[in-house]
Amino acid sequence: MVFLDPAHGGADPGARISDQLDEKTATLALAAALRPALAQAGFTVLSSRDAELPVNTTLPLDQRAGLANHAQAAACLVLHVTAAGSGVHLATSTLDAAAPTTPGLPAPWDTAQAGYVERSRALANELGEALLQGQLPVLLGRTLVPPLDNLTCPAVLLEVAPLRGADPRQPDDATYQLQLARAVAAGLRRFHQAQSGDDHQPAKPRPHPAAPARPEPQGDATAPRGATP
Amino acid sequence: MIPRYQRIVFWLLLVCITGMSLFLVRGCSEARKKLTALADATPIAAPASTTRPEEVTLELASDVDDSITPTQRTLALPQDQPLRLRNILQALLAEYALPTSAHVLPAEPAVIDVFLIPLSAMDNDQPQSPLQAASAVSDTTPLLAVVNLRSSFVLHHPSGVQSEDLTLQSIVGTLHAASPQIARVRFLVDGQPHDTLAGHISLTRTYPAVDTAYAPALPNASPQDAAR
Structure with a gap:
């Protein structure tokens, strides 16, 4: 299962992407684009919100984390969209890696991710590779x-910025989102295979035609904050 | 023949005029004494805080490659530590207001104050007066730096995970470079706790003051941290 968290919503519009677009709407559209691609790759998808929240309400961050932790997802993606920068930003927690807590036992809320940091960085790395192979700039x-x-799952924050250069595209561009969704699905599939082995592949794996071959073993998981393609 | 009541009024007015004249003469005399005291030519003590050129390290952020690069600048800085740190942060944020900046921020004053508090005073259960806290500071005391930002700066800061993250890490890294005694950094906005910088990065947390400089690397590549 993959948990998607389209950030913001309701009374919290997030960043202003353009005159007509708030971040809360853009993250929801991004989640909608990711869902079919992930389902096609054999993942069950759970989302913190599938529609715009009622006016003057918000979905608290703790509640979002609680939903993800309760779902015991194999991967959690926190979705953000920005008008600044370029390409896709993948970020993991700044917490130092710690031994994973025993399932079922309570973990400190503020450092719940510490036991999953190594896997989160491995996930970010797989997603980064897949996005690079999908011709998308990655940081x-x-x-x-x-x-x-607060998440007790391999968790990556995925922030989508406009594409600059020869073929500029805004984050709400359908082609850009489709390209992104395919790359994310490919990266998640490779991460899942690396974590669980070939015996525990997603229910209905359907390799995308553009999906790259399995990459070489990863380097040091303690990757720095920044990376460029 | 002058009526009796008019003579009484005359003498009363005369007494009042005399009294007021005496009061005026005394006031002038007192004022002259004060002016004479102010005109004392004795040299006064030199101000405790003077500026002097100093080379400092600014941790400059770049949106282009998500990097933070240590950059040397020479600034005229006061000796008073909080003022010195405030001026360094103002210089850092002024760099981001330049048209050539790789991390563009609004061009306006951003930092109201920087306060330094001994961490031991924060951990101590017993409340300490500012005098006690100040007397407890030595050259090696780990300090908490409290950066008081202007609300106008926060209001106009670009919203986004990367942009906010770079600004915050840039400030934290610059403070660490300016004074290694600073162990932790907290942020206030107009003197009050504030949830986020511009909707994403939390300002309610206390951040460890570390070297935040780093260089980019490819996914799956070996780390190339610039400073760690």
């Missing part, structure tokens, strides 16, 4: 944004 990093530190 790897670490961030302090909540609720990343």
Whole structure:
């Protein structure tokens, strides 16, 4: 199962992406684009919100983390969209890696992610590779944004910025989102295979035609905050 | 023949005029004494805080490659430590207001104050007066730096995970470079706790003051941290 958390919503519009687009709407559209691609790759998808929240309400960050932790997802993606920068930013928690807590036993809320940091960085790395192979510029990093530190699953914050250069595209561009969704699905599939082995593949794996071959073993998981393709 | 009541009024007015004249003469005399005291030519003590050129390290962020690079600048800084740190942060944020900046931020004053508090005073259960806290500071006391930002700066800061993260890490890294005695950093906005910088990065946490400089690397590549 993959948990998607389209950030913001309701009374919290997030960043202003354009005159007509708030971040809360853009993250929801991004989640909608990711869902079919992930389902096609054989993943069950759970989302913290599938529609716009009622006016004057918000979905608290702790509640989002609680939903993800309760679902015991194999991977959690916190989705953000920004008008600044370029390409896709993948960020993991800044917490130092710690031994994973025993399932079923309570973990400190503020550092719940510590036991999953290594796997989160491995996930970010797989996603980064897949995005690079999908011709999308990637920056790897670490961030302090909540609720990343509260998640008890391999968790990556995925922030989508406009594409600049010869073929500029805004984050709400359908082609850009489709390209992104395919790369994310491919990265998640490779991460899942690396974590569980070939015997525990997703229910209905359907390799995407553009999916790259399995990459070489990863380097040091303690990757720095920033990375460029 | 002058009526009796008019003579009484005359003498009363005369007494009042005399009294007021005496009061005026005494006031002038007192004022002259004060002016004479102010005109004392004795040299006064030199101000405790003077500026002097100093080379400092600014941890400059770049949106282009998500990097933070240590950069040397020479600034005229006061000796008073909180003022010195405030001026360094102002210089850092002024760099981001330049048209050539790789991490563009609004061009306006951003930092109201920087306070330094001994961490031991924060951990101590017994409340300490500012005098006690100040007397407990030595050259090796780990300090908490409290950066008081202007609300106008926060209001106009670009919203986004990467942009906010870079700003915060840049400030934390610059404070660490300016004074290694600073162990932790907290943020206030107009003197009050504030949830986030611009909707993403939490300002309610206390951040460890570390070297935040780093260089980018490819996914799956060996780390190339610039400073760690």
